[in-house]
Amino acid sequence: AQTVTQSQPEMSVQEAETVTLSCTYDTSENNYYLFWYKQPPSRQMILVIRQEAYKQQNATENRFSVNFQKAAKSFSLKISDSQLGDTAMYFCAFMKHIASGSRLTFGEGTQLTVNP
Amino acid sequence: DSGVTQTPKHLITATGQRVTLRCSPRSGDLSVYWYQQSLDQGLQFLIQYYNGEERAKGNILERFSAQQFPDLHSELNLSSLELGDSALYFCASSVAGTSLETQYFGPGTRLLVL
Numbered sequence: 001a002q003t004v005t006q007s008q009p010e011m012s013v014q015e016a017e018t019v020t021l022s023c024t025y026d027t028s029e030n031n032y033y034l035f036w037y038k039q040p041p042s043r044q045m046i047l048v049i050r051q052e053a054y055k056q057q058n059a060t061e062n063r064f065s066v067n068f069q070k071a072a073k074s075f076s077l078k079i080s081d082s083q084l085g086d087t088a089m090y091f092c093a094f095m096k097h098i099a100s101g102s103r104l105t106f107g108e109g110t111q112l113t114v115n116p
Numbered sequence: 117d118s119g120v121t122q123t124p125k126h127l128i129t130a131t132g133q134r135v136t137l138r139c140s141p142r143s144g145d146l147s148v149y150w151y152q153q154s155l156d157q158g159l160q161f162l163i164q165y166y167n168g169e170e171r172a173k174g175n176i177l178e179r180f181s182a183q184q185f186p187d188l189h190s191e192l193n194l195s196s197l198e199l200g201d202s203a204l205y206f207c208a209s210s211v212a213g214t215s216l217e218t219q220y221f222g223p224g225t226r227l228l229v230l
Binding site: 037050102 | 174
């Protein structure tokens with residue numbers, strides 16, 4: 001079974017600064033997908049970024065980028081130029097590559113607070 | 117707004133009761149997923165349906181059941197409710213239910229069992 005670990009329950013950052021959230025995972029699969037989801041106080045789950053394991057290039061979405069280290073099974077999220085609206089719980093998630101059926105396995109979450 | 121709708125937004129009920137949570141996927145999506153978010157267990161996958169058929173099953177209790185109807189909406193039925201069933205229940209949807217796709221989440225139904 002796959003497991004996802006987020007070792008930082010809480011983090012804080014000053015507005016406009018950069019912060020990195022950590023995630024490690026354990027799997028015997030070779031083909032899989034990794035995600036970061038954001039859950040603001042509204043509790044809505046919002047996709048932030050997605051990474052395919054077969055791609056060596058790290059995914060980037062505007063101010064959000066990942067550092068994917070396949071051998072180390074590490075998948076960190078970097079948020080640049082942090083904004084107050086980035087305050088949320090961030091979940092790292094894993095999905096293995098299968099032809100039919102899919103499920104997300106989530107980490108415990110990191111509560112990020114952006115301070116003015 | 118993800119395009120996935122869930123009703124009701126909030127539900128308060130008593131132990132031993134039965135409730136039904138409803139989900140309508142995004143237009144064009146054939147697959148729905150149910151997840152439970154609780155303080156004890158975090159976010160857990162419960163079950164997936166694709167075009168009316170069960171496709172994958174996770175940590176879903178026997179007291180819980182789900183189905184997907186011909187119009188593709190899905191219902192999650194929770195029976196013999198216990199205090200520990202209090203949680204936020206999310207529905208998500210994707211086009212074909214494969215790992216090649218992103219799952220888009222609804223706003224959730226917050227269930228409180230008293």
